[in-house]
Amino acid sequence: MSVAIQLEGASKRYRTGRSRTLVDLVASTVGEWRGRRAEVHSATRGTVDATIHALRDVSFEVPQGAGLGIIGRNGAGKTTLLKLISRVTWPTSGTVRVAGHVVSLIELGAGFHPELTGRENVYLGAGLFGLTRAEIDRQFDGIVHFADVERLIDTPMKRYSSGLYARLGFSVAIHSRPDIVLVDEVLAVGDATFRRRALEALRGLIAEGRTVLFISHDMWNVRRLCSQILWMEDGRVRAHGPAGEIAERYMNEVNLDAMANQDTALQSHRGGTGEVRFESVELVDEHGAPAATLRMGDTLEVRATYRAVQRVERPVFQVALVDVDTGVVITTASSSPADTPAFVEGEGGFVCRFPRVPLRPRQYVLRLAVMDQFQLASYDLITAGPRFAVVGQGAGVDSLADEQDGLVALPFEFAALGDRAAAGGRP
Amino acid sequence: MPPTLTDRPARLSRTAYVELLMNLMRREIKGRYSQSFFGAGWAIAQPLATMAVFTLVFARLGQMPSDGAPYPLFAYAALVPWFFFSNSVNTGTMSLVTYRNIVTKTYFPREIVPLAQVGSRLVDFGAAAGLYVLLMIYYGVGVGPWGALVPVFLLLLLLFTLGVTLLTSAVNVFYRDVNPVVQIGLQLWLYLTPVAYPLSAVPAEYRWFFLLNPLTGVIEGLRAVLLFGRAPEWPVVAISASSIITLFVAAAVFFKKTDKYFADVI
Numbered sequence: 001m002s003v004a005i006q007l008e009g010a011s012k013r014y015r016t017g018r019s020r021t022l023v024d025l026v027a028s029t030v031g032e033w034r035g036r037r038a039e040v041h042s043a044t045r046g047t048v049d050a051t052i053h054a055l056r057d058v059s060f061e062v063p064q065g066a067g068l069g070i071i072g073r074n075g076a077g078k079t080t081l082l083k084l085i086s087r088v089t090w091p092t093s094g095t096v097r098v099a100g101h102v103v104s105l106i107e108l109g110a111g112f113h114p115e116l117t118g119r120e121n122v123y124l125g126a127g128l129f130g131l132t133r134a135e136i137d138r139q140f141d142g143i144v145h146f147a148d149v150e151r152l153i154d155t156p157m158k159r160y161s162s163g164l165y166a167r168l169g170f171s172v173a174i175h176s177r178p179d180i181v182l183v184d185e186v187l188a189v190g191d192a193t194f195r196r197r198a199l200e201a202l203r204g205l206i207a208e209g210r211t212v213l214f215i216s217h218d219m220w221n222v223r224r225l226c227s228q229i230l231w232m233e234d235g236r237v238r239a240h241g242p243a244g245e246i247a248e249r250y251m252n253e254v255n256l257d258a259m260a261n262q263d264t265a266l267q268s269h270r271g272g273t274g275e276v277r278f279e280s281v282e283l284v285d286e287h288g289a290p291a292a293t294l295r296m297g298d299t300l301e302v303r304a305t306y307r308a309v310q311r312v313e314r315p316v317f318q319v320a321l322v323d324v325d326t327g328v329v330i331t332t333a334s335s336s337p338a339d340t341p342a343f344v345e346g347e348g349g350f351v352c353r354f355p356r357v358p359l360r361p362r363q364y365v366l367r368l369a370v371m372d373q374f375q376l377a378s379y380d381l382i383t384a385g386p387r388f389a390v391v392g393q394g395a396g397v398d399s400l401a402d403e404q405d406g407l408v409a410l411p412f413e414f415a416a417l418g419d420r421a422a423a424g425g426r427p
Numbered sequence: 428m429p430p431t432l433t434d435r436p437a438r439l440s441r442t443a444y445v446e447l448l449m450n451l452m453r454r455e456i457k458g459r460y461s462q463s464f465f466g467a468g469w470a471i472a473q474p475l476a477t478m479a480v481f482t483l484v485f486a487r488l489g490q491m492p493s494d495g496a497p498y499p500l501f502a503y504a505a506l507v508p509w510f511f512f513s514n515s516v517n518t519g520t521m522s523l524v525t526y527r528n529i530v531t532k533t534y535f536p537r538e539i540v541p542l543a544q545v546g547s548r549l550v551d552f553g554a555a556a557g558l559y560v561l562l563m564i565y566y567g568v569g570v571g572p573w574g575a576l577v578p579v580f581l582l583l584l585l586l587f588t589l590g591v592t593l594l595t596s597a598v599n600v601f602y603r604d605v606n607p608v609v610q611i612g613l614q615l616w617l618y619l620t621p622v623a624y625p626l627s628a629v630p631a632e633y634r635w636f637f638l639l640n641p642l643t644g645v646i647e648g649l650r651a652v653l654l655f656g657r658a659p660e661w662p663v664v665a666i667s668a669s670s671i672i673t674l675f676v677a678a679a680v681f682f683k684k685t686d687k688y689f690a691d692v693i
Binding site: 090096123 | 430431432433434436437439440442443446447450451453454457458461462528529530531532533534535687688690691
């Protein structure tokens, strides 16, 4: 299998802070004469190094026809990596070799001009990707059809919605005969239907033997599209390998970090009027051990403590399980008379137990609220509480569930009509 | 044949390159004149209005000589190439910064951006030159055999404009100081170029200074062959032409040497 992308010891350094003015130039030149390193004077941190190492000694290869997911925190160097591969920028040291025509979707429709019609912009945008008029003529119907803009193609693009803008940009890019496609979080725009079609188009490109590099925070999309994952951290390659294995390691670490940072998580994303405040929220498994990852069918307990600064009559406690990508899966509330205390005052707590969690393998976040007895106003609201992941049995691409398959697994029995041998199953 | 690994940027086919340039020019022109009632008519208004003011100030009040030609025609013949140059440089200098969003996000030959700026001004130039023909007819001035040299001077004008624009747009990426310098410089440059007056009106001791300005040879030459129907002053043309070609080559080399850093600093 031939190599599509090859990086050898590639590093990229940037200067920080202000762009260089004459004053900076003089200051740094004088500094260099006196043998100092480039530095920035910061009022809060004293003197700090003025160069940022966006990438440090990055080496990896991508075989032709592979889907490579690139994951990592913000600032890990993912976008810089794509910019090096697309030749927008050059490595400070090391080499970046690429085979074939690269199309980058770092920003959809970046070359479009709002005063021009969709048709004119298709020619302009595809031209930026290196296509000739004759080639665009051949692709034109496909581009318009994929973006679903037949009706508005002769309208100036300033009349387009932002979703439509992105759709046409994406369509132009993937129809530009790329050998290598670079995708940077662009699928966050547009509606779910478009996201699905875009992912399918990218899968189609991989199937045709094109190479796709895909930056996303959506682990499920990464795993559905990519066979390999490159995990970037602080400008270095943290890990590079089979998608299932790397994704599992990454998610475990993210979840552990999230647990460690639960106190700060409770501080932000906070609402409510404040008569009652949650003091701690904890996720534990059936043995009472802290749980960030559970398997489908495990038991999950939410333990919360609160403090009421004044007496509150008949408060209702709400616990919601929210799918990180699609929204609320289920909301439970202590609204039955037996669950609801007549009043709360001072410190208290509750346990909400979910026996045999039937959630499909995805990432979830907890939302908690203390509300008045009519559930109209909240005393306290934590919109982004602790996170947890449900994992399946395997570690392959299929171990994360597609939102189209639904989010909840119900026990079911399946039988062919007229056949007495019933096939039973638990999902 | 499968593509091979390379550490050099992919090259566009010549057709794709020219078409991209054309598309960017179209984008510029459309962006400039869309939703304006007079549209490209504004391209004529600028030299025409300046001609009127120059005629009033220099010819009527200042008794400026025009070597025997009607002064309005004399001024207009120089204002059309002048505004082509000054408008190109004016918007060209900021062009890479204006196109920041595509320069930092996609790879394509960077010189296309300033080239498209200059190219888009050719349309304005064409419209203003059309009016010049009408003015010639109105004043009853014919074009002699020397008029055959017009394309040579237009080519020199184009090369000089391209050279300056490539240079200022590239340096402006690194130091935005270039833009204000260019804005002020262009205003002064107009008066230091024989546009409102003939080179013959310049005292002999200052003549060397005007010859340093490559536009002197271009504008004086254009006026000689087009308006006066005589041979240009060959030494002046030679000085201008050699400095223009040197500048253009130097600017092009400088641009291609620096363009890989544009996306980092822009």
